[in-house]
Amino acid sequence: MTTHPRRAGPRAQRPLFASLLLVFLLSAGCARSERSELVVFAAASLGEALEAVADSFAAGSDGAPVVLNLAASHILAAQIEEGAPADLFVSADSAQMERLVASGRARGPFVLALNRLVLLVPRGNPAGIRRLSDLAREGTRVVVGTEACPVGSYTRALLERAGLSEEIGRNVVSYEESVRGVVQKVRLGEADAGVAYATDAGGGPPGEIESIEIPEAAGMRVACFAAPLDGAEGRPEVRRFLGYLREGEGARILALHGFGRP
Amino acid sequence: MKRGGRSFFSIENAFALQATLLLAFFLLPLAGLLARVPWATAWEELRGERVLEAMRLSLVAASLASVISLAFGFPLAWVLCRRSFRGKELMRALVLLPMVFPPVVGGVALLAAFGTRGLLGGVLAYLGVRLPFTFAAAVLAATFVSAPFLVLALEAGLASADRRLEEAAETLGARPARVLSTITLPSVRHSIVAGLALTWARAAGEFGATITFAGNFPGRTQTMPLAIYEALQTDMNGAILMSVLLLGVSLVALLVLRRRIVQP
Numbered sequence: 001m002t003t004h005p006r007r008a009g010p011r012a013q014r015p016l017f018a019s020l021l022l023v024f025l026l027s028a029g030c031a032r033s034e035r036s037e038l039v040v041f042a043a044a045s046l047g048e049a050l051e052a053v054a055d056s057f058a059a060g061s062d063g064a065p066v067v068l069n070l071a072a073s074h075i076l077a078a079q080i081e082e083g084a085p086a087d088l089f090v091s092a093d094s095a096q097m098e099r100l101v102a103s104g105r106a107r108g109p110f111v112l113a114l115n116r117l118v119l120l121v122p123r124g125n126p127a128g129i130r131r132l133s134d135l136a137r138e139g140t141r142v143v144v145g146t147e148a149c150p151v152g153s154y155t156r157a158l159l160e161r162a163g164l165s166e167e168i169g170r171n172v173v174s175y176e177e178s179v180r181g182v183v184q185k186v187r188l189g190e191a192d193a194g195v196a197y198a199t200d201a202g203g204g205p206p207g208e209i210e211s212i213e214i215p216e217a218a219g220m221r222v223a224c225f226a227a228p229l230d231g232a233e234g235r236p237e238v239r240r241f242l243g244y245l246r247e248g249e250g251a252r253i254l255a256l257h258g259f260g261r262p
Numbered sequence: 263m264k265r266g267g268r269s270f271f272s273i274e275n276a277f278a279l280q281a282t283l284l285l286a287f288f289l290l291p292l293a294g295l296l297a298r299v300p301w302a303t304a305w306e307e308l309r310g311e312r313v314l315e316a317m318r319l320s321l322v323a324a325s326l327a328s329v330i331s332l333a334f335g336f337p338l339a340w341v342l343c344r345r346s347f348r349g350k351e352l353m354r355a356l357v358l359l360p361m362v363f364p365p366v367v368g369g370v371a372l373l374a375a376f377g378t379r380g381l382l383g384g385v386l387a388y389l390g391v392r393l394p395f396t397f398a399a400a401v402l403a404a405t406f407v408s409a410p411f412l413v414l415a416l417e418a419g420l421a422s423a424d425r426r427l428e429e430a431a432e433t434l435g436a437r438p439a440r441v442l443s444t445i446t447l448p449s450v451r452h453s454i455v456a457g458l459a460l461t462w463a464r465a466a467g468e469f470g471a472t473i474t475f476a477g478n479f480p481g482r483t484q485t486m487p488l489a490i491y492e493a494l495q496t497d498m499n500g501a502i503l504m505s506v507l508l509l510g511v512s513l514v515a516l517l518v519l520r521r522r523i524v525q526p
Binding site for chain 1: 370373377378379394395473474477478479480483491492494495496498
């Protein structure tokens with residue numbers, strides 16, 4: 001490589017400064033023009049359903065673009081507590097929502113949708129899982145959510161209820177950070193079974209993952225909550241989106257994705 | 263603004279300004295973390311069993327990854343530097359590929375290779391080896407993302423080493439093993455140390471490939487970065503403390519090892 005000392009002189013820096021300035025101005029302009037967009041921090045388990053809702057809302061005549069940030073609810077709650085700019089929080093359980101209500105960031109949470117726990121097994125069900133108690137069989141590789149993420153705390157409650165905490169706990173090979181991790185490990189066939197939401201069985205190529213109902217989970221309330229953040233309910237597009245989710249087309253799309261109506 | 267004269271817009275001033283800005287960009291987040299550390303309860307938080315376990319796993323995993331990287335990375339760097347063959351440039355690029363893998367993708371790729379349904383899954387099952395969710399998987403994940411740093415450092419070191427000394431030794435009748443141990447290795451020792459420092463630090467901070475390939479199990483595969491991520495949910499103070507601890511340990515490793523390279 002050859003060097004050109006002359007080119008590195010002060011004059012050459014003018015175009016550089018000019019272009020940097022231009023980039024700043026452009027980015028500032030972009031930020032301003034998209035002020036009407038909605039930023040939604042949503043639990044990973046609602047990802048696909050909310051993506052469909054967001055597309056449909058944005059396409060509507062009085063809609064607005066919706067930007068989704070999908071992760072485990074507790075990570076989102078931590079991000080919001082750290083000051084992440086979001087208009088709406090959708091949590092997979094009440095604990096993370098209450099955390100933000102307590103800190104004053106979220107106001108007026110409501111039940112957005114209902115879900116339920118199921119067993120997920122990989123294609124062909126290699127371990128021959130039929131019911132929850134089969135997860136206690138020796139050598140079964142079980143993945144669950146870590147206790148602090150919603151699916152993990154529901155799973156823990158379920159196992160306690162069924163009196164299988166210890167037996168199944170022995171077979172847990174990984175405490176995943178979100179329900180997506182549980183589904184991924186089952187989908188890849190690394191785990192013989194995982195406990196996840198009924199709505200996670202869909203998505204991906206058909207037959208890659210099978211779900212098994214858990215009678216022991218009957219009557220367990222698995223609810224997803226939503227609430228506007230930092231007074232975002234004052235913005236008309238936020239109000240419209242909330243209405244869309246509660247009784248409009250958005251609610252219908254959630255039901256299509258397997259969520260129960262509250 | 264005279265060319266060549268000492269004006270405010272000199273290269274030196276511009277560089278000093280840019281260097282300061284980049285340093286500040288590195289240091290401000292660290293300062294932010296330090297400002298949040300709850301020093302009063304720090305000791306109590308850190309002496310918990312989970313933190314100690316995670317720290318132990320991180321130290322062992324990063325050290326094993328560094329040793330494996332050196333054992334296999336040196337020969338690879340040697341081949342890349344001293345042999346010419348077709349496809350060498352491609353091979354060089356492939357070696358660096360793990361550095362640009364998004365870490366979680368690295369984990370998925372490792373599963374696709376060594377998982378139950380991976381390319382080698384059948385062979386491994388036949389041998390009775392099951393890698394996912396084991397500590398070995400955590401070590402492999404750390405090796406996967408960190409070994410390229412070692413190969414890179416070693417190749418640069420070998421390229422700048424004086425070949426004439428090796429040739430002289432050969433002319434004097436030294437066997438290849440003797441040339442390697444008395445000439446080549448000593449001449450690249452600084453690159454080895456520098457490479458090991460980078461490799462170790464990168465391995466100690468590894469997260470994405472580990473959580474995907476090895477899962478998250480306290481005491482088995484939950485290294486510090488995984489424990490920190492888990493602590494973020496409920497215990498922000500704990501997460502910050504653990505982060506500072508991990509950074510401190512890595513900084514010491516980098517300082518101790520790097521000083522020997524910059525001042526040989």
